[in-house]
Each structure stands twice: as C-alpha cells, then as structure tokens.
Amino acid sequence: MSFISNLFSPSDNPNSLGAKFRNQRQKDFEELFFKNFSKEDPVRVLDLGGASYFWDTSRLLTMPNIEIVLLNLRKEKTSHPNINSVVGDATYMPEYDDNSFDLVFSNSVIEHLYSWENQKKMADEIMRVGKKHFIQTPNRTFPIEAHYAIPFAQYLPHDLLYFFLTKTKLSRLQKWNPKDAQQYLDEIRLLDIKEMQLLFPNSKMYQEKFMGLVKSICAHNLS
16 A cells, blocks of 8 residues: 555655656756756756755756745745745746846746736746746646545546545545645646647747646746
C-alpha cells in the first residue's frame, strides 16, 4: 500500500509519480536554459509561486552569479545565499520594472488564479518583467486531473467532486479536509494548449507527454 500511496502523492513527495515528472521537466528546462545563458553570466531569475527545495538539485545553483527570487503570497523559507524570498502578487508586480529579470519561471501556479482574467494578468506581467520565461501548467484535457488524481475530475460538477474529495478516498487514497477541498475547487482553472498559446502568443509550447497524451504544457521563449 505504501508504494501505491507514494506513487499518487503530491509532487513534493520525492517518491511520487508527480516528482518523477517534475525532475524530468527540470532537466528539460535546464537544457533549454543553458542554450541561452553560460555558467559565468550574471543571471536574475524570478520564480513565481516557487519553493527553495525545487532548486536544491538544480544546475543553476552552480552558477557563481545566479540570483533566484521566490515570489509568493507568503514568505518562503530559504537558506541558500543565492535564493531570496519575497512576498508579492504574480498578477500585479509594480515593484519590478520592465525586463527586470533575465528569466521568469513558474511551475503549476497559473491554474490556481480563480479566473481567466487573473491568468491573463499574470501572463502579461511575466512577459513585462522577464526577458525570457518558462511557465508550466497541467493540461486540462489530460484524462487524470493533476491535483486530485481522479480520472476526468475536471469535467465533474463541483458538488459531486466535493463529495468524492471529502467523503471518499478516491483522491490519492485519502479524504480531503473540507476547507482545503473547497479552496481548491474555487481557485483551480485548468488551461489547455490553445489557451496557453493565447496567454503567451510568441512562445513555444513544450508538451510533456505520458503514454502519448499531453500531461502538461510549458510556454517558453527559450531558443
């Protein structure tokens, strides 16, 4: 049972399926990154909604002149001298001038903004403050909904999905706290490839696939 439980745990569990996809995505991102920047370049990265542990194994931290800024609604813990944590709103960043960052990075955040209007605001701010960007989000049309690990959960009425989350163990072999379940149902608006292209019109769409199906989408302008 522990193997199955680990497999379907959230991606912050290093033994989960999500973590395996995230690690591969990180390798693919770094391959693109180092085609644009050399190890000696002074590079400033803004990670929207990020956590310090994501970068622990990253090759970017081997760069002597790297600065990574984590921007979240609440301050994140960080102990690495090249990683700073700030409080802010990814949909409105007047504290940063145009092209303040060499790269804006975000992993599974833009789908948590409640509405298309907020997603558009975040995308516009990303393209304003960053010279380059790499923005990942789960694909809405992938059969297994990424947050609940329930097949086709994204198409269910919220009342029915709330019942499944709080009254059964269909989601990741556990019952959700009712408050957490409602919060996720309120805030998640999944995106598909067409919408990501609309948000980032001059970007390439890196498609992360599983069994031939697009599991997640990464919009980027890294050559």
